[in-house]
Amino acid sequence: GQQVMQIPQYQHVQEGEDFTTYCNSSTTLSNIQWYKQRPGGHPVFLIQLVKSGEVKKQKRLTFQFGEAKKNSSLHITATQTTDVGTYFCAGVGAGSYQLTFGKGTKLSVIP
């Protein structure tokens, strides 16, 4: 079945440093979604990427979808303590309808 690998599993950064999490799929994806889960909370949808090579920005967050539609990344510029949480990618395989989640990257920000 489809697998979505996400690295790193944990990341500790000093406040103000940048952060990146990477997502790789074993198969071509029709689209990829990103979610954020704050400590003690539930996953909340951030964004969806559909097109090959697509780049989208949300303030300090930049999301990319690879040209081959098999990988994606989330980059946060100048992290803040409010960025703390676990970031999940989730992909839908081409021709499928089931969303497969990566295991997430847990971000800690040291003030």
Next chain:
Amino acid sequence: DVKVTQSSRYLVKRTGEKVFLECVQDMDHENMFWYRQDPGLGLRLIYFSYDVKMKEKGDIPEGYSVSREKKERFSLILESASTNQTSMYLCASSFRVPNNSPLHFGNGTRLTVT
């Protein structure tokens, strides 16, 4: 705003008990999902439903069943709870079309089986 409500935030049950986890959504979503979340394992899909009375197995359906008698309600049933089913359970819903519609999650139910 979409609201997905799970009936209990915390549950403690004994081994062998039958356990019902309830989920209700208020946005007329066709799709509903049950995930379990465990440290280091991420979110794993147990069952999903794309219509009333319809259900599909996810990646880890063993030991679970589901019921969807009404569009807004999706129940997860543990027929005979076991300690390895201690976990955080998350319900989610989405529109069927488009099939990449984002998921809206409930607050989760932390189940402990002793």
